[in-house]
Each structure stands twice: as C-alpha cells, then as structure tokens.
Amino acid sequence: MKYRILISLLFISSVLVSCQDKKTDNPNNTSVVKESLAGSEFNQDVNAMLKKQLEYGKPSFDNPYKYSEKDIEVTIPILNQLLLDNGYKAVSNEEFSAKIKQIFNRIIDQKSTSKFLYVNFIDKCDKTLNYVPNNAENNGMFVVKNQNFITDLYLLPTIIDYQKIYAETALEENITPKNYKDASGNEVKKYFWKDISNLKEQRKKNIQTLIARNLYLFNDNKAQYKWLTLNDSYFMESLVKTFGYTQDADLLKWVIERTKFDKKDPSDYGKLFWVKDCNEGIRIHANTFKELQKLYAPNDSSQNRFILDNIKGYLEYLESSESPESKILTETEKVKIMANLAYFAEQYKYNQSYKDGTKMMGRLRFFLGDSSRDILQKNNYFNLPKFKEWWDNADYDEYFVEECEYNGTCGPDNQPMNITEWRKKHPKK
Structure with missing residues (x-):
C-alpha cells in the first residue's frame, strides 16, 4: 500500500513539474501531459506501448524489437502536438499533397485507407511500409496523411520524457530482468532506456528535426534552413540528389x-x-x-x-x-x-x-x-x-x-x- 502511494505521489509531482516546464519554449515539453492526467483511451494506448518498449529495452542486433504500425500510430498525436506547440501551421490536404508530389514525387491517394506513405531514401521506388527506425541499412520516413506532416519512426522514450510523464510505468523498468534467453537458449543482455546516458540529447535532436523539417518544407520557414544543413545534411542532400527537388x-x-x-x-x-x-x-x-x-x-x-x-x-x-x-x-x-x-x-x-x-x-x-x-x-x-x-x-x-x-x-x-x-x-x- 505504501509503495502504491509513493508511486502515485511521484507521478503527480512529475506531472506538475512537466506542466510547469510546458510554459517554456523547450521543444522537449509537450501538452501530452494533459492526456496523462485525463486518463483517456489515447493515454492508455501510449502507456501500454511504452510498457512494451521499456520491457524490450533499446533494440540491438541480439535483442531485436518487433515493430508494427501501432508503434508509430501511438506517437502521431504526440508529434502533431509538438509541431503545433512549436509554431507549425497545419496545411490543407490539397496543399500538403501538392508539396509531397513536388518534393518527393509521391502521390497521396485520399481514398486509400492507409494512414501513411513510406518514403524510402535508399530505394525511392520501394513504397513498402517499413516499421523499423532508421539505421545503417534502412533510411526512410513516414508521410502522415490527414495530419499532414512527415516524421521518422520514433520509439516513445526518444520523444517524451517518460520518466516524468509516465513515472509509474518508468519505475517498472527498475524491476525488469536485465537478461533473457532467446529461442536458441542463449542468454541475451538488454540495454534499458533509462541507462542511455545521452537519451535526453537524442530526444531533443529528434524533436528539433521533426519541427525543422516540417516548418521548412510545408510552412516555408527559412529560419530552419541553417539548422537543417548543419544538423540534418543527409536529409537535405537527399531532397536534391535522390528525389530531384x-x-x-x-x-x-x-x-x-x-x-x-x-x-x-x-x-x-x-x-x-x-x-x-x-x-x-x-x-x-x-x-x-x-x-x-x-x-x-x-x-x-x-x-x-x-x-x-x-x-x-x-x-x-x-x-x-x-x-x-x-x-x-x-x-x-x-x-x-x-x-x-x-x-x-x-x-x-x-x-x-x-x-x-x-x-x-x-x-x-x-x-x-x-x-x-x-x-x-x-x-x-x-x-x-x-x-x-x-x-x-x-x-x-x-x-x-x-x-x-x-x-x-x-x-x-x-x-x-x-x-x-x-x-x-x-x-x-
């Protein structure tokens, strides 16, 4: 009982701190904390996915994570709110479709039931939805239909301060076994998100990238151009060299x-x-x-x-x-x-x-x-x-x-x- 009360107090305290931080211009903060307090169905989906991602730990070659459409779906409201909180002006479906055609030479079919297009930076003609975060062998991004923005696939710990916003779930990470046996009986070590020393910096970079790309491409915000050329050069070069923009x-x-x-x-x-x-x-x-x-x-x-x-x-x-x-x-x-x-x-x-x-x-x-x-x-x-x-x-x-x-x-x-x-x-x- 004492343990539950302690967790509840920690959670409420962390949410209050997050709400206070939200008043700053720091792009790491998001109004998703309001969803945490509301206990909505959306928050339950995020919490359930966060538990799953924390249980697996940071994916590695020995400890692969089985990604699915749900991994990106739960992030979309969070990413959308981050964009709006940082000055992104949502564009119409028509304007967004025209830009996607002009820049990436892809056509958005509004009649399709698919929520996303996948733009493959390695093989631009491969349109298969690829639910794997970018790595040495894979590089691409998602076009989010109806919400009208673009994003990489981000796991929840890489875009939200889960230890503050979902404090109770975060505490479970401390009691999760650090090793497990794979199908062959080999013992595999997990790498927990909480132990990643530069996770805060990664999170900040991911959010800045999300904001800068969308403001630059769809709001014609030239102020983002310098940051992108300095910090996102592969993406910027690919616009010209891969897609012909x-x-x-x-x-x-x-x-x-x-x-x-x-x-x-x-x-x-x-x-x-x-x-x-x-x-x-x-x-x-x-x-x-x-x-x-x-x-x-x-x-x-x-x-x-x-x-x-x-x-x-x-x-x-x-x-x-x-x-x-x-x-x-x-x-x-x-x-x-x-x-x-x-x-x-x-x-x-x-x-x-x-x-x-x-x-x-x-x-x-x-x-x-x-x-x-x-x-x-x-x-x-x-x-x-x-x-x-x-x-x-x-x-x-x-x-x-x-x-x-x-x-x-x-x-x-x-x-x-x-x-x-x-x-x-x-x-x-």
Missing part, C-alpha cells in the same frame, strides 16, 4: 557547392543534373544549370572555377558502357543527359572572358556513335536552341580531342594540324 535555390546552391566530381564515387556528381523517376523516365534539372551559370565566373579563385572540369570528368564517366548508369538508362536518356551537359559547357567557348579550352561539344562528338547521333537528330537536338550550330562548329575540336587526349599521338614532335590547315582538308558542308 531543385526549386529551393538556396538549398540547390548549398548542395552544388559541396558536390564535386570524384572518381571514387562518380555517380554522385550526376545526381545534381538528373534523376530517374519510378516508371516515368528521367528529369533533367534545368535549375541546376541556371545555378551553375550564376556560380561560374571569369577569374574566380574559389572551387567554382572547376565546374567545367567536374562536368568533363562526369561526361567521360557517363560515356563508358561499364558505368552503372548505362544499365539503368536507355540510350536516348543517356544521350539526352550528355547533350545537356555538353551544351551548358559549350557556351563558354564563345565567351572570350573565360578562355575555355575544354572543347566539350567536340568531346561529345567523339563519344557518340552513329546510333546516338541519330537519336540527337530524331529528337531535334532535344530542343536546345544553339545545339545544332555548336555541334557543327565542333568538328575540329572532335579531331583535336581524339588526337591529343584519347589517341595520345600529340607531343613535341607530333603536333595536330591547326584549324586553318585542318579546315582545308575538311571544308564545311
């Missing part, structure tokens, strides 16, 4: 300036320029080329001076039939990407301020065989205004690039013909 000029510029062509990971650079959608072909990122045009300036001493060198490296990589891109792109798609890259770079050949010698259109001519050239013509050079003119003008550059860079026949004693000599033998048609 290039409408935010500041975000696009940030991604461009931290992405260089690297022979160890050449595919990464191409993610700035195109994305292959699920069953919808490719999208060329016109906004990337517009941003590069702003960044590339004559006599620039910054890393931006290597933009054309990076494009050259990627163009050469993409040309190879051994590249992974050659296995997922049709020949027409591949030619379209290469044509856009060469077209962007070729403009600087005609601007004397840049003294450009990359001969990018000549390289493209060298790379493309007869079938690829036919694709160019049949597609009207992909409607790039000066492409045909620049293509025809680059016949000498094709000769020069082939002789000096790819055949390796140029040297002190073997110089290629200059354009005047070469043109005499190859007059324009």
